[in-house]
Amino acid sequence: MTTVLKTEDLRKQFGELTAVDDVSIEIDDGAITSIIGPNGAGKTTFYNLLTGVLQPTAGSIWLRSGDDAAGGDGLRDVTDAEPHEVAQAGLSRSYQITNIFEGLTVRENVRVARISHEKTRLDFRSRATGDEAVEADIEELLELTGLTHIADTSCDTLSHGEKRTVEIALALAIEPNVFLMDEPTAGMNPTEVTEIVSLIRELDADLDATFVVTEHNMDVVTDISDRIVVLAEGAILADGTPEDVLTDERVTEAYLGSDSV
Amino acid sequence: MSATDTGGRVRAFGAAVADGWTPERFGLLAAIGLVLLAFGPTFQVYLFTDFLVVALFALGFNLLYGYTGLLSFGHGMFYAGGAYGLAIVLRDLSPVVADVVGAGIAPLATFVVGGVVGLTLVVAVAVPVGWLSVRLEEIYFALITLAFGMLGYSLIIQDPAGLTNGTDGVIVLLGSVDLGAASVRLGGRQVYYALTVVTVLATTYGVWRVVNSPFGTVCKAIRESPDRASALGIDVRHHRWMTFIVSAVVVGIAGVLRAGLASVASPGLTHWSTSAIAVIATVIGGATYFSGPIVGAFVFLYIRWAISRFPTLEAYWELFFGALLIAVVLFFKQGAVGGLLLLRDRLLGDGDAGGGDSGGGSEAADSGDSAATDGGRAADDATIDGGRAADDATIDGGRAADDETTDGGPTAGAPGDDSRPHRGDDS
Numbered sequence: 001m002t003t004v005l006k007t008e009d010l011r012k013q014f015g016e017l018t019a020v021d022d023v024s025i026e027i028d029d030g031a032i033t034s035i036i037g038p039n040g041a042g043k044t045t046f047y048n049l050l051t052g053v054l055q056p057t058a059g060s061i062w063l064r065s066g067d068d069a070a071g072g073d074g075l076r077d078v079t080d081a082e083p084h085e086v087a088q089a090g091l092s093r094s095y096q097i098t099n100i101f102e103g104l105t106v107r108e109n110v111r112v113a114r115i116s117h118e119k120t121r122l123d124f125r126s127r128a129t130g131d132e133a134v135e136a137d138i139e140e141l142l143e144l145t146g147l148t149h150i151a152d153t154s155c156d157t158l159s160h161g162e163k164r165t166v167e168i169a170l171a172l173a174i175e176p177n178v179f180l181m182d183e184p185t186a187g188m189n190p191t192e193v194t195e196i197v198s199l200i201r202e203l204d205a206d207l208d209a210t211f212v213v214t215e216h217n218m219d220v221v222t223d224i225s226d227r228i229v230v231l232a233e234g235a236i237l238a239d240g241t242p243e244d245v246l247t248d249e250r251v252t253e254a255y256l257g258s259d260s261v
Numbered sequence: 262m263s264a265t266d267t268g269g270r271v272r273a274f275g276a277a278v279a280d281g282w283t284p285e286r287f288g289l290l291a292a293i294g295l296v297l298l299a300f301g302p303t304f305q306v307y308l309f310t311d312f313l314v315v316a317l318f319a320l321g322f323n324l325l326y327g328y329t330g331l332l333s334f335g336h337g338m339f340y341a342g343g344a345y346g347l348a349i350v351l352r353d354l355s356p357v358v359a360d361v362v363g364a365g366i367a368p369l370a371t372f373v374v375g376g377v378v379g380l381t382l383v384v385a386v387a388v389p390v391g392w393l394s395v396r397l398e399e400i401y402f403a404l405i406t407l408a409f410g411m412l413g414y415s416l417i418i419q420d421p422a423g424l425t426n427g428t429d430g431v432i433v434l435l436g437s438v439d440l441g442a443a444s445v446r447l448g449g450r451q452v453y454y455a456l457t458v459v460t461v462l463a464t465t466y467g468v469w470r471v472v473n474s475p476f477g478t479v480c481k482a483i484r485e486s487p488d489r490a491s492a493l494g495i496d497v498r499h500h501r502w503m504t505f506i507v508s509a510v511v512v513g514i515a516g517v518l519r520a521g522l523a524s525v526a527s528p529g530l531t532h533w534s535t536s537a538i539a540v541i542a543t544v545i546g547g548a549t550y551f552s553g554p555i556v557g558a559f560v561f562l563y564i565r566w567a568i569s570r571f572p573t574l575e576a577y578w579e580l581f582f583g584a585l586l587i588a589v590v591l592f593f594k595q596g597a598v599g600g601l602l603l604l605r606d607r608l609l610g611d612g613d614a615g616g617g618d619s620g621g622g623s624e625a626a627d628s629g630d631s632a633a634t635d636g637g638r639a640a641d642d643a644t645i646d647g648g649r650a651a652d653d654a655t656i657d658g659g660r661a662a663d664d665e666t667t668d669g670g671p672t673a674g675a676p677g678d679d680s681r682p683h684r685g686d687d688s
Binding site for chain 2: 052053074082087088093095099100101102103104108109111112116117120122123124125128129152170171173174195259
């Protein structure tokens with residue numbers, strides 16, 4: 001197993017409040033890691049630090065990356081990188097509140113991601129639809145995520161579950177090494193949850209990307225995770241296999257104790 | 262006859278008409294219309310040339326607004342940049358150019374050189390101004406561009422370098438091209454009209470290609486969600502900066518044409534009220550459509566002209582535009598083009614899936630059609646509607662040609678009086 005994402009003493013303070021408290025974590029490839037924790041545990045802040053949206057107060061972030069900027073261990077320091085640089089280095093994400101290009105069709109959404117990946121965004125002379133290889137890639141990805149039948153539908157007319165799937169397709173279109181999913185089942189009905197869980201399993205098996213998931217739905221967490229990391233008040237409370245973590249007394253306390261209101 | 266029967270007939274008629282409107286026929290009809298118009302009354306030729314220039318101005322502006330989601334209130338500065346570049350070169354460098362190319366074609370050569378200098382000036386201004394402006398978003402972006410535009414305005418008026426001739430502006434004398442036997446006056450209404458048509462059509466095609474390129478696709482994505490775009494590896498700020506520059510260049514081309522048409526480059530061109538014309542035309546036409554700014558410019562100029570036919574109303578023309586804008590913003594969020602597409606869908610029958618297919622010949626047009634029916638943003642619809650709009654324009658222009666041209670336009674003192682600054686000075 002190789003480490004694809006690593007943080008060292010990562011810290012984020014908003015004034016007096018410490019949202020992320022010296023988190024050191026190593027994520028290995030080939031496993032689905034879930035990051036769980038009660039509301040306000042710092043999960044989303046942690047994601048925003050990883051993706052460059054927020055600058056950490058202290059600590060560092062390392063990402064496996066094929067490019068020259070990577071050091072001897074294949075990891076690249078992305079602590080001060082901008083969001084687009086982090087994405088280019090191989091870290092992709094989905095948002096807790098769906099964030100897709102609503103006014104474009106599903107196919108156009110994925111095309112944008114492919115243009116970004118192919119680094120042709122400054123090409124203003126060719127047709128956006130003119131590159132057959134890119135169009136074939138788009139088609140393949142739509143098929144993989146089961147979106148082919150709504151490929152030419154404008155995203156603002158899609159159902160919530162479909163939009164979430166589009167977001168997954170978007171994030172995967174840039175061929176990430178690591179895919180951070182922020183509550184993929186948020187706001188979904190039970191049928192949609194089942195569908196998205198099987199999609200995540202399928203994608204995890206088919207693709208090279210390493211999945212990191214935050215989730216509130218404990219059934220989903222126990223179902224898909226190989227490893228669970230519990231955050232509470234910004235710090236790591238527990239870390240291990242689902243069996244170990246979910247029987248940990250401190251975890252139960254964190255969920256049912258002070259934060260249960 | 263029952264109501265449904267009538268509805269059916271209307272739809273059948275609509276479908277039959279739509280069947281005949283292939284892009285080729287549209288193009289041909291528009292081309293014939295454009296040629297015929299050149300032989301219309303002088304004022305109508307002037308008015309239509311004016312429309313073309315404003316349409317290009319708004320089209321360039323909309324690259325940044327409708328496509329990338331940044332509302333600039335300072336694009337007048339690039340309009341002025343193109344205009345002053347041409348005016349200053351014509352004033353100061355005509356003899357130099359004449360020495361190089363010979364006296365015969367010197368005026369045309371000087372015009373081309375002036376245009377190139379104007380666009381170079383525009384790029385030189387757009388690079389730093391854009392770089393600073395795209396650091397901001399939304400209202401702050403609008404305000405900083407407004408500030409830059411007004412900075413340009415006061416610079417031109419203060420004239421520290423002794424180039425711009427202060428509030429009077431720089432007179433533009435286009436001269437005549439001598440080709441041995443024939444002499445062509447560049448500033449002649451018909452000649453200048455032809456020059457404008459060719460330039461505007463070519464530039465519009467260029468913008469259309471940009472919009473449908475990978476570059477333009479990324480612009481649309483940034484408009485929809487900048488966060489999402491950057492999370493996919495797109496440098497949003499850099500892309501906005503590039504769009505800003507491209508947009509400025511298109512507006513600069515319109516500015517060059519404006520100076521020749523008005524025979525003057527005046528400080529008013531960079532005043533915020535000139536920048537507002539692009540905003541108003543785009544909102545009236547529909548910012549989400551490629552053809553929106555073109556249709557909007559048409560509505561703007563021809564309604565203003567129509568109001569000027571009634572001297573008692575003329576003093577209140579801004580009131581009419583206020584009312585029109587309110588109506589558009591409240592009831593036609595997609596603008597005039599959105600309204601026309603809605604009307605077309607009515608005529609072809611609601612939810613008639615075949616309607617879109619019968620309408621356009623090419624695949625690009627088809628996909629645009631379906632997107633429009635979905636109420637989505639159908640930028641692809643562009644060519645067809647652009648063609649239709651231009652077509653409408655010529656027809657209307659021809660119809661209006663019967664009217665007398667002795668009345669003054671709303672801003673120009675007299676219709677033929679091209680030595681006066683066209684607009685911007687009136688506010």
